[in-house]
Amino acid sequence: MKIKFVTSNKGKFDEFNRIAKEYGIKIEWVRLEYLEPQGDSLEFVAKKSVEMLAESLDPPFFIEDSGLFIKALKGFPGVYSSYVFKTIGNEGILKLMKDVEDREAKFVCVIAYNDGDVHVFKGEVIGRIAHEMRGDFGFGYDPIFEYNGRTFAEMGEEKNLISHRRRAADEFFSWLAKNF
Amino acid sequence: MKIKFVTSNKGKFDEFNRIAKEYGIKIEWVRLEYLEPQGDSLEFVAKKSVEMLAESLDPPFFIEDSGLFIKALKGFPGVYSSYVFKTIGNEGILKLMKDVEDREAKFVCVIAYNDGDVHVFKGEVIGRIAHEMRGDFGFGYDPIFEYNGRTFAEMGEEKNLISHRRRAADEFFSWLAKNF
Numbered sequence: 001m002k003i004k005f006v007t008s009n010k011g012k013f014d015e016f017n018r019i020a021k022e023y024g025i026k027i028e029w030v031r032l033e034y035l036e037p038q039g040d041s042l043e044f045v046a047k048k049s050v051e052m053l054a055e056s057l058d059p060p061f062f063i064e065d066s067g068l069f070i071k072a073l074k075g076f077p078g079v080y081s082s083y084v085f086k087t088i089g090n091e092g093i094l095k096l097m098k099d100v101e102d103r104e105a106k107f108v109c110v111i112a113y114n115d116g117d118v119h120v121f122k123g124e125v126i127g128r129i130a131h132e133m134r135g136d137f138g139f140g141y142d143p144i145f146e147y148n149g150r151t152f153a154e155m156g157e158e159k160n161l162i163s164h165r166r167r168a169a170d171e172f173f174s175w176l177a178k179n180f
Numbered sequence: 181m182k183i184k185f186v187t188s189n190k191g192k193f194d195e196f197n198r199i200a201k202e203y204g205i206k207i208e209w210v211r212l213e214y215l216e217p218q219g220d221s222l223e224f225v226a227k228k229s230v231e232m233l234a235e236s237l238d239p240p241f242f243i244e245d246s247g248l249f250i251k252a253l254k255g256f257p258g259v260y261s262s263y264v265f266k267t268i269g270n271e272g273i274l275k276l277m278k279d280v281e282d283r284e285a286k287f288v289c290v291i292a293y294n295d296g297d298v299h300v301f302k303g304e305v306i307g308r309i310a311h312e313m314r315g316d317f318g319f320g321y322d323p324i325f326e327y328n329g330r331t332f333a334e335m336g337e338e339k340n341l342i343s344h345r346r347r348a349a350d351e352f353f354s355w356l357a358k359n360f
Contacts, residue, residue, distance in 0.1 A: 087256035
């Protein structure tokens with residue numbers, strides 16, 4: 001069983017590849033930037049992306065998209081998390097959250113798989129926005145996302161066992177192992 | 181001479197319609213939500229949008245897209261200005277700009293016109309981010325965008341004579357009057 005994973009990010013491919021192996025699934029890296037539509041939810045964006053991608057790539061293949069959704073900021077930075085990280089970064093998020101009491105946030109990962117039909121899988125972790133950056137592990141918003149008292153960046157490899165990405169990948173690969 | 185303007189926003193249609201008349205151009209309102217890609221610049225997003233739109237709509241037609249680009253925030257909120265407005269709003273921008281000395285910002289408007297080929301027109305206004313919201317006119321970021329000492333929301337109809345949207349529309353309609 002071999003399916004394509006379309007991403008321009010080597011780190012992402014490596015992480016999924018490790019998990020896929022646990023399920024006896026081989027994934028092939030298709031290193032490609034693809035067009036993502038704008039939209040209100042990760043599900044919409046991922047679903048449309050694999051539909052459009054099928055015009056130039058033969059199924060089966062999948063993509064992954066993630067975001068940080070902060071409750072007190074109406075879901076910001078959400079679908080545009082990576083753009084927001086590149087511009088205002090963790091410093092900006094901490095500034096926006098200054099003096100905000102409700103610090104609930106979730107990391108969401110969505111996988112869209114195209115095998116002729118489109119299937120969407122989702123993983124979430126609920127945590128809170130820390131009051132300052134802590135930890136050196138990981139990337140992106142990991143230093144400000146707290147789960148059970150520690151930030152993702154303080155958790156080291158342990159993060160990869162409970163992350164939104166891990167949860168979505170487990171959903172997807174266990175479904176795939178039964179349905180391929 | 182009659183061309184289609186694709187937008188789901190009546191206010192936008194009315195504003196362009198007024199300007200088009202000055203050039204003797206008739207525009208027809210096509211009320212439609214269309215797919216916009218994600219991207220790093222308004223030009224890219226608008227260009228791709230009218231290319232994709234041509235799959236379901238016959239040229240000639242045009243669309244418009246605008247954004248606020250704040251220098252000290254690396255261009256944020258930029259391409260995603262309307263999403264950012266719906267989530268963190270003017271309050272969020274003011275919070276991000278608290279204690280920031282360099283307050284330079286620009287409003288940019290891009291028009292993409294598809295007549296078989298794609299043509300892009302652009303208008304810009306350079307101003308600064310105010311320290312607080314002022315004025316009741318207009319919409320969106322108008323109350324925090326200062327131009328020559330007054331915010332767009334304090335300028336009333338005068339804003340429509342010097343705005344980024346006015347400048348892009350003038351570029352476009354004067355080109356069109358010569359080239360149609």
